Amino acid sequence: MAEKIPMTALSPTMEEGTIVSWSVKEGDTVSSGDVLCEVETDKTSVEYESAVDGTILKIVVEAGGSAAVGRTIAIMGEAGEDIADLVASAQQEGSDGSSAAVPSGEKTSAEEQSERSKEHQSSGKSAEKKESSGSAQSDAPALAPGVAKKPGESPGEAPKVGGSRIKASPLAVKLAAERNINLSLVTGTGTGGRIVKEDIENFRGVPGGAGSVSTSGAAGAGVLMADETIPVAGKRAVIARRLSESKFSAPHYYLKTSVEMAAVVAARKMLNEGRQTKVSLNAFFIKFAAEALKRHREVNASWQGDSIVQFGSIDIGLAVDVGTGLITPVVRNCGNRGVEEIDEDLVQLIEKARAGSLKPEEYTGATFTISNLGSFGVEEFTAIINPPGSAILALGATKATPVVRTNGSIEVAQIMKMTLSCDHRVIDGAAGGRFLYELQQLMENPARLLF
Amino acid sequence: MADYDYDVVVLGAGPGGYVAAIRASQLGLKSAVIEKEAPGGVCLNWGCIPSKALIHQAETVHAVKGLEAVGARVDLSGLDYERVHGKSRDAASKLSRGVQALLKKNKVDYIEGTGVFAAPHEVEVDAKRTVSGANVLIATGSRSREIPGFEFDGKLVVDSRQILGITRLPKKLLILGAGAIGMEFAYVMNAFGVEVTVIEMLDQILPLEDSEAVAVVEKAFKRYGITMQTGTRAVKLDRTAKTVKLTIEKDGAQEVLSADMLLVAVGRAPNTEGIGLEKIGVRTDRGFIEVGDYYQTAVQGVYAIGDVTASPLLAHVASKEGEIAVEHMAGHHPEKRIDPAAIPSAVYCEPQVGSFGLTEKRARENGVAYETAVFPYRGAGKSVAVEKSDGLVKIVFDPATREILGGHAVGANATEIIHELLLAKKAELLPEDIATMVHAHPTLSEAVMEGARVAEGWAIHY
Numbered sequence: 001m002a003e004k005i006p007m008t009a010l011s012p013t014m015e016e017g018t019i020v021s022w023s024v025k026e027g028d029t030v031s032s033g034d035v036l037c038e039v040e041t042d043k044t045s046v047e048y049e050s051a052v053d054g055t056i057l058k059i060v061v062e063a064g065g066s067a068a069v070g071r072t073i074a075i076m077g078e079a080g081e082d083i084a085d086l087v088a089s090a091q092q093e094g095s096d097g098s099s100a101a102v103p104s105g106e107k108t109s110a111e112e113q114s115e116r117s118k119e120h121q122s123s124g125k126s127a128e129k130k131e132s133s134g135s136a137q138s139d140a141p142a143l144a145p146g147v148a149k150k151p152g153e154s155p156g157e158a159p160k161v162g163g164s165r166i167k168a169s170p171l172a173v174k175l176a177a178e179r180n181i182n183l184s185l186v187t188g189t190g191t192g193g194r195i196v197k198e199d200i201e202n203f204r205g206v207p208g209g210a211g212s213v214s215t216s217g218a219a220g221a222g223v224l225m226a227d228e229t230i231p232v233a234g235k236r237a238v239i240a241r242r243l244s245e246s247k248f249s250a251p252h253y254y255l256k257t258s259v260e261m262a263a264v265v266a267a268r269k270m271l272n273e274g275r276q277t278k279v280s281l282n283a284f285f286i287k288f289a290a291e292a293l294k295r296h297r298e299v300n301a302s303w304q305g306d307s308i309v310q311f312g313s314i315d316i317g318l319a320v321d322v323g324t325g326l327i328t329p330v331v332r333n334c335g336n337r338g339v340e341e342i343d344e345d346l347v348q349l350i351e352k353a354r355a356g357s358l359k360p361e362e363y364t365g366a367t368f369t370i371s372n373l374g375s376f377g378v379e380e381f382t383a384i385i386n387p388p389g390s391a392i393l394a395l396g397a398t399k400a401t402p403v404v405r406t407n408g409s410i411e412v413a414q415i416m417k418m419t420l421s422c423d424h425r426v427i428d429g430a431a432g433g434r435f436l437y438e439l440q441q442l443m444e445n446p447a448r449l450l451f
Numbered sequence: 452m453a454d455y456d457y458d459v460v461v462l463g464a465g466p467g468g469y470v471a472a473i474r475a476s477q478l479g480l481k482s483a484v485i486e487k488e489a490p491g492g493v494c495l496n497w498g499c500i501p502s503k504a505l506i507h508q509a510e511t512v513h514a515v516k517g518l519e520a521v522g523a524r525v526d527l528s529g530l531d532y533e534r535v536h537g538k539s540r541d542a543a544s545k546l547s548r549g550v551q552a553l554l555k556k557n558k559v560d561y562i563e564g565t566g567v568f569a570a571p572h573e574v575e576v577d578a579k580r581t582v583s584g585a586n587v588l589i590a591t592g593s594r595s596r597e598i599p600g601f602e603f604d605g606k607l608v609v610d611s612r613q614i615l616g617i618t619r620l621p622k623k624l625l626i627l628g629a630g631a632i633g634m635e636f637a638y639v640m641n642a643f644g645v646e647v648t649v650i651e652m653l654d655q656i657l658p659l660e661d662s663e664a665v666a667v668v669e670k671a672f673k674r675y676g677i678t679m680q681t682g683t684r685a686v687k688l689d690r691t692a693k694t695v696k697l698t699i700e701k702d703g704a705q706e707v708l709s710a711d712m713l714l715v716a717v718g719r720a721p722n723t724e725g726i727g728l729e730k731i732g733v734r735t736d737r738g739f740i741e742v743g744d745y746y747q748t749a750v751q752g753v754y755a756i757g758d759v760t761a762s763p764l765l766a767h768v769a770s771k772e773g774e775i776a777v778e779h780m781a782g783h784h785p786e787k788r789i790d791p792a793a794i795p796s797a798v799y800c801e802p803q804v805g806s807f808g809l810t811e812k813r814a815r816e817n818g819v820a821y822e823t824a825v826f827p828y829r830g831a832g833k834s835v836a837v838e839k840s841d842g843l844v845k846i847v848f849d850p851a852t853r854e855i856l857g858g859h860a861v862g863a864n865a866t867e868i869i870h871e872l873l874l875a876k877k878a879e880l881l882p883e884d885i886a887t888m889v890h891a892h893p894t895l896s897e898a899v900m901e902g903a904r905v906a907e908g909w910a911i912h913y
Contacts, residue, residue, distance in 0.1 A: 169880070170879060170880050171881060175852055197879055228744050229743045231747065324751070
């Protein structure tokens with residue numbers, strides 16, 4: 001059975017809406033959830049989704065026209081249905097002088113034209129009539145999914161006012177009334193989609209995807225994701241505690257620079273040629289950092305409250321994501337070992353990290369740490385220092401970037417951005433700068449390792 | 452993904468564990484439950500069920516004595532407690548077998564033995580075999596809490612489980628702790644002629660219940676001849692061969708009570724030791740397992756429900772939590788956790804106490820705006836007719852929204868009639884809805900209706 005589709009309150013305070021555009025035309029078949037039109041409310045413009053399945057038999061209010069809440073904007077039903085009566089009564093609503101419901105007559109038949117002009121003559125009377133019929137219709141067909149009357153459903157059933165057709169607990173009804181919330185806009189999460197107290201309390205008005213109104217395509221899916229509390233324990237708790245300790249007690253500052261990666265890439269290629277297992281880029285980064293640390297021992301140090309320890313060994317941690325959190329296995333004594341040896345250690349440690357079998361001595365006590373988010377396409381970032389170390393190096397992705405050469409020419413080079421976070425209690429700005437410059441120079445000219 | 456023997460392995464076949472295992476099976480999950488004792492747990496074997504059997508016998512004693520008022524000569528001299536006890540054991544074993552049958556019917560594998568975590572998804576049973584599960588549900592329950600100096604010896608100093616095992620009654624019984632367990636045993640033992648003294652540290656018996664409801668119980672207990680000492684601490688215990696001497700202290704003054712048995716019922720301790728929790732990284736706080744939504748622990752795939760968590764130590768809470776946990780495992784979207792305001796608590800002595808949500812005291816402490824509506828049992832004709840007119844129904848509600856915040860019933864059948872109020876709470880009905888619902892006459896439930904009408908300002912029989 002055909003039914004009127006009314007303008008509905010798409011925001012809690014909306015009284016009238018303007019149809020910006022129709023997304024459907026007469027004769028189109030729509031399903032519940034399909035966008036019918038875009039409506040400009042007093043606040044914003046939102047998409048008006050259909051709450052029922054059916055065919056658009058008549059668009060009553062054309063794009064550009066506006067309609068008071070409750071006023072019919074379209075008629076839906078089954079193709080070929082006789083809707084003359086519905087059209088007539090819809091037009092009658094339109095005779096209310098307060099808002100121009102039908103902007104143009106180009107699509108209406110002559111018959112309807114005359115019908116309308118007749119109504120206009122008796123507008124004083126019918127306005128009153130509209131008041132009552134309008135309020136009875138105002139929430140019908142309600143927006144709440146699942147409770148809207150479907151075409152073909154018991155024809156004798158009279159549309160009722162919102163409260164009795166929308167499933168809501170008595171408490172929810174009372175709260176909604178107190179807060180002036182239109183229940184038809186609230187999504188019920190109780191048994192069988194019933195609106196309960198929590199739904200009223202969580203109601204933030206439209207837009208927000210409540211009911212079948214949405215401002216984004218995603219909300220049209222209708223299912224709101226519920227919050228989920230996840231207990232914090234084990235690794236997550238340790239990460240949280242250690243990193244907040246570090247960030248809140250160590251005064252961090254950050255130094256940024258770019259590195260041309262051509263030399264590192266070439267060196268790696270040279271080493272990996274003919275090898276079964278490839279030495280990772282991270283092993284190179286560790287090796288370069290170790291060499292720079294050797295030359296700047298003040299960076300390979302730790303704040304101990306009343307003293308600073310400069311570590312004798314260079315033990316570099318590499319932040320590894322193991323799915324359930326972060327862990328930083330530590331490669332020991334990097335200063336005295338070659339890239340291949342470092343890589344062997346790294347492979348083993350990462351394997352253990354992923355299997356969750358790292359021993360505490362294998363992931364604590366890094367004197368310096370590297371975190372590489374390049375594989376995620378991160379260009380640059382700042383990292384939080386991993387105690388007891390006093391500095392952490394954050395590496396971004398290597399990207400083809402235009403660079404200006406000293407002679408003024410522009411070339412495309414493979415550039416990686418890196419950011420050093422330092423604990424100012426241990427490493428002053430100049431010391432950090434010297435270290436970072438050294439590292440950059442080593443990476444761009446590996447031959448410097450010989451100097 | 453690795454292959455597991457089961458979708459769900461449940462540790463413990465108490466009211467939390469066995470219900471969860473059956474629910475899991477209903478949802479199509481292959482499940483097993485590991486239990487070292489009898490199916491049904493403490494509740495069914497050594498708690499709720501046998502104690503209710505004893506209470507029923509005690510009520511019968513009271514009822515029979517009531518016939519004296521109509522001229523009957525009542526002679527209870529042949530009453531044999533050993534046979535009373537036997538009835539309680541029959542009830543327990545009958546139901547335990549019932550649980551076993553239910554598990555079988557629902558294709559839950561029942562594994563006898565002690566389960567200990569070997570890994571997050573692996574449980575070793577009696578160090579002999581290993582059972583693996585995609586999910587593991589910890590439902591190992593609790594035991595009576597022991598306090599230093601008052602250790603249980605099973606003869607002179609007993610816990611609730613041990614006292615359910617005795618077949619010969621003491622002459623004088625001291626009960627430490629006036630919670631539900633302490634009060635129920637006080638009622639039972641008194642009915643069978645034991646001289647009972649209950650000692651409670653807090654200033655009210657049934658400390659968690661609403662004081663107006665508690666006053667009704669207190670009055671009845673005094674009439675039975677049960678001594679109750681509140682605001683009283685147990686300081687010291689001396690044991691001789693056959694007696695205990697308990698030093699108690701109230702307002703600085705000490706007194707020594709002697710008896711031939713002491714029941715210590717001062718709370719329960721979770722069974723979370725020795726099951727390998729530390730090995731897999733499940734964290735506990737004062738012994739209780741920390742859980743988040745859907746009763747998940749911090750270890751993925753490991754859930755914990757019931758008395759091992761910090762939620763109220765009640766069988767029906769464990770069952771519901773178990774259902775929520777396995778529904779979540781099955782990919783359903785149950786409520787995240789039980790609404791604490793909608794958990795019923797029940798005390799089964801006569802008069803009974805049934806309650807949920809806020810007491811007046813709790814509302815005051817939490818700064819919640821509230822009003823109360825109280826309707827006495829005697830206003831419901833049925834209670835007078837059946838001589839159970841001591842009691843009341845009390846509704847704590849929000850004066851602005853009319854939301855029901857708490858419900859309390861004390862008196863005959865209070866643990867049953869409370870559910871009408873609880874359903875109203877859960878369904879978010881308002882006092883008005885109960886007030887206008889037609890209740891059969893004459894029933895005790897009319898007191899609930901009238902209570903709601905008091906809230907609405909138009910009780911008829913008050």
